[in-house]
Amino acid sequence: AQSVTQLGSHVSVSEGALVLLRCNYSSSVPPYLFWYVQYPNQGLQLLLKYTSAATLVKGINGFEAEFKKSETSFHLTKPSAHMSDAAEYFCAVTPSSGSARQLTFGSGTQLTVLP
Amino acid sequence: EPEVTQTPSHQVTQMGQEVILRCVPISNHLYFYWYRQILGQKVEFLVSFYNNEISEKSEIFDDQFSVERPDGSNFTLKIRSTKLEDSAMYFCASSPTGASSYNEQFFGPGTRLTVL
Numbered sequence: 722a723q724s725v726t727q728l729g730s731h732v733s734v735s736e737g738a739l740v741l742l743r744c745n746y747s748s749s750v751p752p753y754l755f756w757y758v759q760y761p762n763q764g765l766q767l768l769l770k771y772t773s774a775a776t777l778v779k780g781i782n783g784f785e786a787e788f789k790k791s792e793t794s795f796h797l798t799k800p801s802a803h804m805s806d807a808a809e810y811f812c813a814v815t816p817s818s819g820s821a822r823q824l825t826f827g828s829g830t831q832l833t834v835l836p
Numbered sequence: 837e838p839e840v841t842q843t844p845s846h847q848v849t850q851m852g853q854e855v856i857l858r859c860v861p862i863s864n865h866l867y868f869y870w871y872r873q874i875l876g877q878k879v880e881f882l883v884s885f886y887n888n889e890i891s892e893k894s895e896i897f898d899d900q901f902s903v904e905r906p907d908g909s910n911f912t913l914k915i916r917s918t919k920l921e922d923s924a925m926y927f928c929a930s931s932p933t934g935a936s937s938y939n940e941q942f943f944g945p946g947t948r949l950t951v952l
Contacts, residue, residue, distance in 0.1 A: 824941060
């Protein structure tokens with residue numbers, strides 16, 4: 722079974738500071754990995770995805786994530802936080818092979834950006 | 837840009853009542869999903885649907901739940917006899933088929949279900 726662990730349920734950064742949201746996965750084979758963002762009272766929006774091509778993945782709004790197989794990690798970063806980045810961020814995993822297509826989500830990290 | 841839509845945005849019901857949550861997936865997508873998020877908890881998979889049948893379901897998706905694609909555009913989740921613990925945000929998602937889809941799922945805005 723696959724699982725995802727997000728370290729830190731709440732992260733606060735100052736505007737302009739580096740954003741680092743952590744995600745570690747557990748899977749017998751390298752899976753596909755995703756980061757979703759949820760703004761208040763809205764649905765889940767895909768930020769970026771890893772699908773076994775480049776290990777450094779760039780997404781929308783200046784976010785990127787690096788897949789590190791040796792560390793089973795897929796941490797999300799952004800060089801300079803903006804107030805509009807305040808939201809909840811979810812890491813998710815799905816098998817890269819087979820017919821199973823369900824996403825397994827982490828527990829989420831609430832990002833607060835301080836002025 | 838095409839998007840998944842869900843109605844209603846908020847549903848309040850009495851315990852024991854039946855509810856139907858509605859979703860309109862993106863028109864050329866072939867896989868459909870329901871997830872739920874209990875307040876303060878993680879998003880959980882309920883069921884996936886492909887080719888007019890359930891392809892996967894979680895242990896949460898018991899006999900009280902059913903899904904249907906009654907026509908070419910809607911995808912519904914029915915809860916036959918709601919319980920207090922069914923109170924949650926329910927998300928519908930859809931994804932295209934084919935190797936290029938990489939299981940990317942597009943989510944709707946959710947329906948908040950409150951069971952009293």
